[in-house]
Ligand SMILES: C[C@@]1(CC(=O)O)C2=NC(=C\c3[nH]c(c(CCC(=O)O)c3CC(=O)O)Cc3[nH]c(c(CC(=O)O)c3CCC(=O)O)/C=C3\N/C(=C\2)[C@@H](CCC(=O)O)[C@]3(C)CC(=O)O)/[C@H]1CCC(=O)O
């Protein structure tokens with residue numbers, strides 16, 4: 001494995017994307033989904049970025065890159081169509097010890113981006129360590145249809161159960177057994193079938209009273225409506 005996989009918290013962090021073409025726009029979209037504060041520097045910008053700037057979702061500077069653009073940044077992505085400039089951006093980033101992804105220079109990045117299958121808090125990241133982005137995308141497309149809305153609702157429920165158990169006691173070995181019984185005895189399939197009664201019966205059998213779906217996360221149909229509306 002060439003790279004160390006991590007999950008980065010970019011919430012409210014200043015992330016600078018230099019070059020707002022097709023590639024920059026794709027990377028901005030993911031950063032926004034993860035709650036970053038995004039600044040884009042680009043003389044010309046993809047229509048989607050112009051719209052996001054008009055809606056106040058990003059800051060867009062319609063001009064060329066200056067080194068000072070990195071001031072206060074947590075992370076930067078270089079995605080211009082100018083190879084020399086991309087190299088300069090990577091040098092500036094390394095001097096400032098920044099997290100740095102350069103779209104055409106994997107060797108100058110200290111992180112690269114995976115292809116992502118996502119259903120609310122379920123995130124499956126696929127990387128070929130730069131060997132074949134096209135193949136990472138193909139695997140994403142193959143996996144995507146296997147993970148429906150029930151996975152998002154399932155994780156919301158498991159998270160609520162876990163939070164409630166942890167508030168009572170820290171007992172990882174005991175909790176592991178409970179979680180494995182919920183997982184192994186088909187809670188996910190019951191949610192997929194929208195069988196709230198069946199799911200409640202399983203929750204009560206494994207966890208006892210006080211753990212119904214309504215008590216934990218509200219009604220099942222409401223949860224599916226929220227998930228599918230997103
Ligand atoms: C996963 C994804 C995430 C994202 O971008 O968000 C991503 N590339 C995606 C798509 C894609 N990129 C390219 C094609 C054309 C076909 C092809 O080349 O295969 C396609 C497919 C398409 O467009 O259909 C061209 C390309 N990519 C890189 C270079 C430069 C180079 O290799 O030197 C060149 C130009 C090569 C040339 O000059 O021809 C480099 C990188 N691209 C990476 C990520 C990192 C390694 C990921 C990995 O393999 O693990 C890495 C190293 C750096 C980085 O960008 O972080 C996203 C999938 C989105 C999805 O799921 O839909």
Ligand SMILES: NC(=O)c1ccc[n+]([C@@H]2O[C@H](COP(=O)([O-])OP(=O)(O)OC[C@H]3O[C@@H](n4cnc5c(N)ncnc54)[C@H](O)[C@@H]3O)[C@@H](O)[C@H]2O)c1
Pocket residue numbers: 018019020021022023024041042043044045046063064065079080081082085102103104133
């Ligand atoms: N990593 C990947 O997934 C991937 C995929 C395809 C291509 N690429 C590479 O990514 C780069 C960008 O590809 P693209 O298709 O988005 O190109 P593009 O031509 O659509 O966009 C390039 C952007 O860079 C901006 N730019 C030019 N000079 C600039 C400057 N001085 N300061 C700031 N911005 C400047 C332009 O205004 C333009 O918006 C290319 O080098 C390409 O080879 C990477």
